[in-house]
Amino acid sequence: MSTTTTDGATADAAPAVPEVLRVTGLQTSYQFRGTPVPAVQEFSLSVRPGEIVGLVGESGSGKSTALKSILGMLRPPAEVVADEIVLDGRDLRGLSADEARRVRGGEMSMIFQDPINSFNPAWTIGSQFRRVLALHRPDLRRKEYDAEIIRLLRGVGIDGNGKLDSYPFQFSQGQLQRIMIAVACASKDLKVLLADEPTTSLDVTIEAQVLDLLRTLRAERGLAMVLVTHDLSVVAEMCDKVVVMYAGRIVEVADVFDLFERPQHPYTAQLLRAIPGFPHDGERLYAMRGAVPGLDAQIRGCRFADRCDAKLGSICDTQAPDLYPVGDQGARAACHRVVTDLPTPTVQETSR
Amino acid sequence: MSTPAPDAATALVSVRDLKTHFPVGGGLLAKARGKQQIVHALDGVTVDIMPRETLAVIGESGSGKSTMGRSILRLEEPTSGSVSFRGKDVTSLSREDLRRQRQHMQMVFQNPYSSVNRRNRLVDIISEPLRVHGVGDAASRRARSVELLELVGLNPDFLHRYPHEVSGGQLQRVGIARALATGPEFLVADEPTASLDVSVRAQVMNLLKDLKEELGLTLMFISHDLAVVSYIADHVAVMYLGRIVEVGTRQQLESEPQHPYTRALFAAAPKPDPRQRKTEPVPLGEVPSAIDRPAGCHYRPRCPLAMDICEVEYPRLEQKAHGQQAACHAVPSAPLPAGATALPLTTA
Secondary structure, three states, X not given: OOOOOOOOOOOOOOOOOOXXXXXXXXXXXXXXXXXXXXXXEEEEEXXXXXXXXXXXXXXXXXXXXXXXXXXOXXXXXXXXXXXXXXXXXXXXXXXXXXXXXXXXXXXXXXEOOOHHHHOOOOOOHHHHHHHHHHHHOOOOOHHHHHHHHHHHHHHOOOOOOOOOOOOHHHOOHHHHHHHHHHHHOOOXXXXXXXXXXXXXXXXXXXXXXXXXXXXXXXXXXXXXXXXXXOOXXXXXXXXXXXXXXXXXXXXXXXXXHHHHXXXXXXHHHHHHHHOOOOOOOOOOOOOOOOOOOOOOOXXXXXXXXXXXXXXXXXXXXXXXOOOEEEOOOOEEEOOHHHHHOOOOOOOOOOOO | OOOOOHHHHOOXXXXXXXXXXXXXXXXXXXXXXXXXXXXXXXXXXXXXXXXXXXXXXXXXXXXXXXXXXXXXXXXXXXXXXXXXXOOEEOOOOOHHHHHHHOXXXXXXXXXXXOOOOOOOOXXXXXXXXXXXXXXXXXXXXXXXXXXXXXXXXXXXXXXXXOXXXXXXXXXXXXHHHHHHOOOOOEEEEEOOOOOOOHHHHHHHHHHHHHHHHHHOOEEEEEEOOHHHHHHHOOEEEEEEOOEEEEEEEHHHHHHOOOOHHHHHHHHHOOOOOHHHOOOOOOOXXXXXXXXXXXXXXXXXXXXXXXXXHXXXXXXXXXXXXXXXXXXXXXXXXXXXXXXXXXXXXXXX
């Protein structure tokens, strides 16, 4: 696979290749009944060209919010604060509205979970595509648009001849998802593709096709990707590096092979254990007890302490762990066990 | 047509050549001209579900798996064919008889939030089937609700909460409690864990398996998630465009899948292990529309094994070498041994 997987993988490791996207100190709050509720806290991310970084977590973990904050898609009353959001050496926070619009879809674009709602149902595919070209492809003249659209569609496996006047409902979900990818990748300056659960609403055989397409795009254009998903199988299939989120914070950052073989945070370990294997061995499924705490919960210690099968003791209830470095390859984990040098035990007891 | 199967007498639910077609598009004019189009959502399914067993039905969207579950319970009216429950024909029951029959056969839905009335407290949601069927008085229904909550692992003080006050996993437990209220023997669960997070999914799956053992339930479990099916199923049926293309025991299908579609489905599913990344090409194309289906075998346009005969003749579902049944011309069939143990399936 990619050559960028094995050597240092995170912000703090000395990168051999400069990162194309760097985010530090990101904090996003939503307003709930007049009070700000933090959805994402102390978030950071580093992505190198050609690298696919997975952003994993369950619902409410803040993974989609983090992605939308990076692209500048959130509007007040949502509040986004960050130390830096640097794309290819330029901090996006200082851009004018006009410049920001050129970056979105130009150098960094996003694809969404639901392809049907991502298109305007009353406009033809061709007209929606042309608008994107008008904004992000100054190299083309107006009459060259259609030929370019057909070329881009061919790149995602769709024969666009005679279909540019079709409406979104005339395509299947899998086709629309591929068209959305073609639209997102229309710009020649594209450096980073943000994908928010791009295959969650698709059937398995179509999912396999879309994942294959994303891999091809990475190989052909050297695109960097941030892939938000709740599905650890998709992470295993696609990613070089993984960021695990829990209740609005990062709990672990690791190379994908290390994450699946030696998870450092108990949440990651328990999450991996909760996935049923295929074929199944007939053993009872491991189930995590309890539920994710609310965003507004006042928690002094570790946010995962109540559900943790590897809890150390009172320190977990009283002191929130930092995101400590693990080893010297840039991996990190927010668990007191990392600094106490205790291994994360493989969980034996099966709880219900 | 179907021949009476040897197991039909002992089966709890027997489905014979069940078809459910939906008319689509076109106004009165198209109807008058006979040009109305038909969606063959379910197109001739024959299957037996044995008492205390779980039949899992897998397939992609549009394969007819949900329509099959709903047609068996007559939440959708089948176009033709029959369903019998303990030998009693359900398809011909009158409305009133069907209502009574539903005490014995219930459904758990995919999305817990959209399958309950959000203005009702959980106690009303759980006891509604009892009220509908006129079981007991208010006090006994309430006592039964507490019992049901405990059965699905929830605290009795949940009774007075509203749906928005509990989590998705908890509300799905409420959905299961409601389905169990009248003490049914047969439960159709349509993707009951698809909308739940990984950590909660395992809890609900364990609960379903426990309840099945404790209460001796017979289950039809509809899912697209192969790992979840592998955990709970005794038999598995694979559907494609309204028909069963392969059916057998879980072990038969998992160790030696015969139909090329089953193999593609198993191969396409991503595995939770980066060392098992896909190296082989992914399956081509998409599921064709159930309105305009390919002639002959419906899987032919995507099939790597397609032959000439596949263009003209839909293959019969017949027994293959490993013991399960599959509908494929390209896979050699095996002679049926005396006293065959496979599910008594016949031509589609």
